[in-house]
Amino acid sequence: METQIIKGNIISAPEFGKIDITENGYLIAEDGKIKGIYQKLPQDYENLKIEDYGDALVMQSFADMHLHAPQYPMLGMGMDMPLLDWLNTYTFPTEACFKDTEFARKTYHRLAGELAAKGTTRVCIFSSIHREATLILMEELENAGITGYVGKVNMDRNGGENYQETTEESISETIKWLEACSFEHIKPMITPRFTPSCSNELMQELGRIANEKKVPIQSHLSENTGELDWVKELHPDCKQYWETYRKYGLWNDKTLMAHCVWSDERERKGIKNAGVWAVHCPSSNENLVSGYAPVRMMLNEGLNVVLGSDIAGGDHLSMFKNITAAIRASKARRIMDNWKTDFLTVEEAFYLGTSAAAPFFGENPGFAPGNMLHAIVVEDGTLPMVRPLSVHERFERCVYRREHGGVVAVYSEGKKIYSK
Ligand SMILES: [Zn+2]
Numbered sequence: 001m002e003t004q005i006i007k008g009n010i011i012s013a014p015e016f017g018k019i020d021i022t023e024n025g026y027l028i029a030e031d032g033k034i035k036g037i038y039q040k041l042p043q044d045y046e047n048l049k050i051e052d053y054g055d056a057l058v059m060q061s062f063a064d065m066h067l068h069a070p071q072y073p074m075l076g077m078g079m080d081m082p083l084l085d086w087l088n089t090y091t092f093p094t095e096a097c098f099k100d101t102e103f104a105r106k107t108y109h110r111l112a113g114e115l116a117a118k119g120t121t122r123v124c125i126f127s128s129i130h131r132e133a134t135l136i137l138m139e140e141l142e143n144a145g146i147t148g149y150v151g152k153v154n155m156d157r158n159g160g161e162n163y164q165e166t167t168e169e170s171i172s173e174t175i176k177w178l179e180a181c182s183f184e185h186i187k188p189m190i191t192p193r194f195t196p197s198c199s200n201e202l203m204q205e206l207g208r209i210a211n212e213k214k215v216p217i218q219s220h221l222s223e224n225t226g227e228l229d230w231v232k233e234l235h236p237d238c239k240q241y242w243e244t245y246r247k248y249g250l251w252n253d254k255t256l257m258a259h260c261v262w263s264d265e266r267e268r269k270g271i272k273n274a275g276v277w278a279v280h281c282p283s284s285n286e287n288l289v290s291g292y293a294p295v296r297m298m299l300n301e302g303l304n305v306v307l308g309s310d311i312a313g314g315d316h317l318s319m320f321k322n323i324t325a326a327i328r329a330s331k332a333r334r335i336m337d338n339w340k341t342d343f344l345t346v347e348e349a350f351y352l353g354t355s356a357a358a359p360f361f362g363e364n365p366g367f368a369p370g371n372m373l374h375a376i377v378v379e380d381g382t383l384p385m386v387r388p389l390s391v392h393e394r395f396e397r398c399v400y401r402r403e404h405g406g407v408v409a410v411y412s413e414g415k416k417i418y419s420k
Contacts (some may be wrong), residue, residue: 003030004030005045005050006029006411007053011058011060011391013060013350013355014366018347025039026040033369033371033414037367044246050107056378056379057378058376059378060354061121061411061412062374062409063361064115064122064123066218067309070094071091071094072111073151083224083227083288084226084230092162093163093227096162101133104136104137105140105221111140112143112144116417116418118318119376120146121146121147121410121411122147124148124149124279124360125141126151126191127152129155129173129177130152131152131177131180142185145415147361147412147413150187152188154206167205178213178419188215189217190209192219193278194220195234195235204249207248210249216254217255218256218257218258219245222260222262222263223285223288224262225262225291239362253276255276255277257281277302278304280306281313283310292329292332292333294333295333304399307319308322323349330343373414374413378402378408380397386407
C-alpha cells in the first residue's frame with residue numbers, strides 16, 4: 001500500500017457555508033484515498049515519509065463544471081458582444097479550427113497543463129463537433145492527471161457554413177466516438193450544444209443514446225433572453241426552455257445545465273424535481289451581459305448548484321477568480337432583489353467551487369474519508385501583512401487575491417500532478 005502524508009494548514013468545506021481548519025495538521029491518503037485529517041500524526045505512520053509544506057494552506061482542489069475547451073484560444077475576445085452575435089462572430093469560427101488535429105493537440109496540451117497548474121482537477125467540458133479532436137482532448141486531460149467528463153458537441157443546425165454536421169453525421173460520429181473512449185479518468189458525456197443547435201430528430205437520438213449507454217448529459221439552459229425567445233419559436237409545444245430537453249430524455253440527475261440565469265420558479269422546480277445540476281457561470285454571465293442567476297433562491301429551494309468558468313464566455317480558468325465572481329454576482333443580485341436575498345459568503349462560494357460537485361463524482365463533500373485525494377497547496381507568504389493573520393483570514397485573502405504562482409502543488413486522484 002502506498003501512503004501519502006501531507007503536512008500543512010488543512011482547509012476543507014465539509015458542509016455548505018462551513019470551513020474546517022486543522023492548523024499544522026496531517027492529511028493522510030492510502031492508495032490515493034483519503035484516510036483522514038489528524039492534528040497529531042497517528043503512531044502507525046510515524047516512520048513514513050512526510051511531505052511537509054510548512055505554513056502553507058492545503059485546500060481542496062477545484063471542480064470546473066462547465067467550460068469549452070476549443071474556446072481556449074479566444075479567451076478574452078469579443079467581450080463586448082451579446083451571446084448570439086458572439087457565437088457567430090468568434091465562437092463557431094474558432095471551434096471550426098479543431099478539424100485540424102495538430103492544432104487540437106497543441107492547444108489542448110496547453111489547456112490541460114494550465115488547468116492542472118491552477119488546481120482544477122475535475123472538469124465537465126465541451127469539446128467541438130470533431131470526433132478526433134475530442135479524443136485528443138480526452139487524452140491530453142488524462143495525461144495531465146485531470147479527471148471528469150468530456151463531450152463531443154452535437155449541432156446539426158444554426159452553426160453557419162463551416163461548423164455544422166448533418167443529423168446522420170452527428171449521430172454516427174457520436175456513436176463512433178463513444179466506442180473509442182477508453183480512458184481511465186476521463187469519461188464521455190452527451191453534449192447537445194443547446195436547443196437552437198439541435199434538430200428534434202438529433203435531440204431524440206441523443207436522449208436515446210444517453211439513456212441506453214447510461215452516459216451523463218451536459219448542455220445550456222436559459223442563459224440570455226434572446227435565446228429564450230428563440231427556443232420558444234422553435235418549440236411552440238413547450239411552455240418553457242427546460243421542457244425541450246425533458247421531451248427528449250435529456251433531463252435527469254446526471255444532467256448538467258449551464259447558466260439557468262432566467263430560470264423562474266416553475267423552471268427551477270423542473271430542475272429540482274429531476275435532480276438536474278445547475279452550473280452557475282458568473283464570469284461568463286457578466287461578460288456577455290446575460291444577467292445575474294438567482295443562485296440564492298436555487299440554493300434555498302434545494303437545487304444542486306455547482307460552478308463553471310465557462311471559458312471563453314468566462315475570462316478566467318482560475319476557479320479562485322470564478323469563486324469571487326460568484327460572490328460579486330450574488331451581491332449584485334441582492335441589490336436587484338431589493339436586499340431580500342442574501343449574498344454568498346466566501347465559505348459558501350468556496351463550497352460551490354469544490355465540495356458541491358463531489359456527489360456528481362460519487363464522493364462526499366470536503367476531505368471526507370474514502371474520497372480520492374484532490375488537493376492544492378497554496379503559499380501566501382509573499383503577500384504583505386500588517387499583523388499575524390489567522391488561518392481563516394489567510395484562507396479568505398487567498399481566495400480573493402491569490403497571486404500568480406501561489407499554487408505550489410496539486411494532487412488529483414491521489415497523484416501529485418503539479419509542483420512548482
Ligand atoms: Zn457554455
